[in-house]
Amino acid sequence: MKKLLCLYLLLALCCSCATTKNNATDEEVYLFSYFKGNGDGLHLAYSMDGYNWMALKNDSIFLRPTAGNDKLMRDPCIICGGDGKFHMVWTVSWNEKGIGYASSEDLIDWSEQQFIPVMEHEANARNTWAPEITYDDKNKEYMIYWATTITGLYPETQSAEESAYNHRMYYVTTKDFKTFSDTKLLYEPGFNVIDATIVKDDNQYVMFLKDETREPAQKNIKVAYSENLAGPYSSAGTPITGNYWAEGPTTLKLNDTWIVYFDKYRDHAMGAVQSTDLQNWTDISDQISFPQGMRHGSIFTVTKAEFDKLK
Numbered sequence: 001m002k003k004l005l006c007l008y009l010l011l012a013l014c015c016s017c018a019t020t021k022n023n024a025t026d027e028e029v030y031l032f033s034y035f036k037g038n039g040d041g042l043h044l045a046y047s048m049d050g051y052n053w054m055a056l057k058n059d060s061i062f063l064r065p066t067a068g069n070d071k072l073m074r075d076p077c078i079i080c081g082g083d084g085k086f087h088m089v090w091t092v093s094w095n096e097k098g099i100g101y102a103s104s105e106d107l108i109d110w111s112e113q114q115f116i117p118v119m120e121h122e123a124n125a126r127n128t129w130a131p132e133i134t135y136d137d138k139n140k141e142y143m144i145y146w147a148t149t150i151t152g153l154y155p156e157t158q159s160a161e162e163s164a165y166n167h168r169m170y171y172v173t174t175k176d177f178k179t180f181s182d183t184k185l186l187y188e189p190g191f192n193v194i195d196a197t198i199v200k201d202d203n204q205y206v207m208f209l210k211d212e213t214r215e216p217a218q219k220n221i222k223v224a225y226s227e228n229l230a231g232p233y234s235s236a237g238t239p240i241t242g243n244y245w246a247e248g249p250t251t252l253k254l255n256d257t258w259i260v261y262f263d264k265y266r267d268h269a270m271g272a273v274q275s276t277d278l279q280n281w282t283d284i285s286d287q288i289s290f291p292q293g294m295r296h297g298s299i300f301t302v303t304k305a306e307f308d309k310l311k
Contacts, residue, residue, distance in 0.1 A: 033077065035295050036059075073092070077090065088104070127149055154168065157191055161214040170183050222240065240260065248262055273285075
């Protein structure tokens with residue numbers, strides 16, 4: 001039953017870390033993967049309406065990190081894959097040249113955690129942050145993408161602030177999470193960019209991203225578009241978030257309304273904006289609720305039967 005449901009969602013909506021679909025049916029539940037603190041492990045919250053989110057298992061940890069040297073688990077991104085399994089990637093360290101990966105049939109028992117050295121080939125790479133996965137149902141493969149600073153590149157957007165990080169988005173593709181393509185540049189928008197998440201909308205791909213520019217500060221969420229998953233993507237539009245610093249966007253489409261959730265990390269709170277046309281956005285942060293201390297992650301859908309096991 002689970003595999004049939006996952007395949008249906010993939011064909012209809014191109015399942016991704018930030019799943020876009022209509023209201024959950026009586027047989028479906030929305031889940032939000034997230035972390036707390038500096039990256040303590042995988043937490044899960046659930047919602048039936050996309051506005052009120054409640055922690056599962058008293059906000060305890062579902063999976064503790066073991067991959068990488070620093071053994072962090074930040075920015076956990078989970079999707080339901082083309083094989084009916086749940087696949088997760090995450091940030092394992094502030095400065096290592098790879099990401100964490102694990103899979104599960106039920107979100108309870110997980111495979112051995114892997115360290116995937118996606119930037120190990122690049123001597124001047126400083127980090128691999130906030131990886132995400134989008135499934136390409138056309139090519140039957142997964143695209144994993146993340147932000148990396150490579151020292152010396154893009155000096156025109158270099159700042160001395162914030163440890164002189166100056167990120168761009170990179171990616172690899174894989175069909176089995178065992179062999180991977182060469183690492184390639186995904187998005188160079190002309191500014192310091194992190195936290196991209198990509199969803200399919202009809203015949204186009206929508207990328208929500210964070211403009212990480214420090215001088216003058218942007219620290220907001222913007223949107224870019226492409227006809228192809230791997231790009232090229234358009235220039236980023238104007239900010240869709242307000243007068244606060246936001247990061248870690250993930251999205252859900254409820255009927256005809258897009259909701260983009262994000263981390264108001266300076267305010268130690270989650271926020272959200274919504275739109276019916278991807279152009280005009282309204283801040284609805286005061287209409288949503290999340291577990292206390294929650295940090296950003298991703299949204300995906302499970303069956304009611306799978307949810308009952310998690311409880």
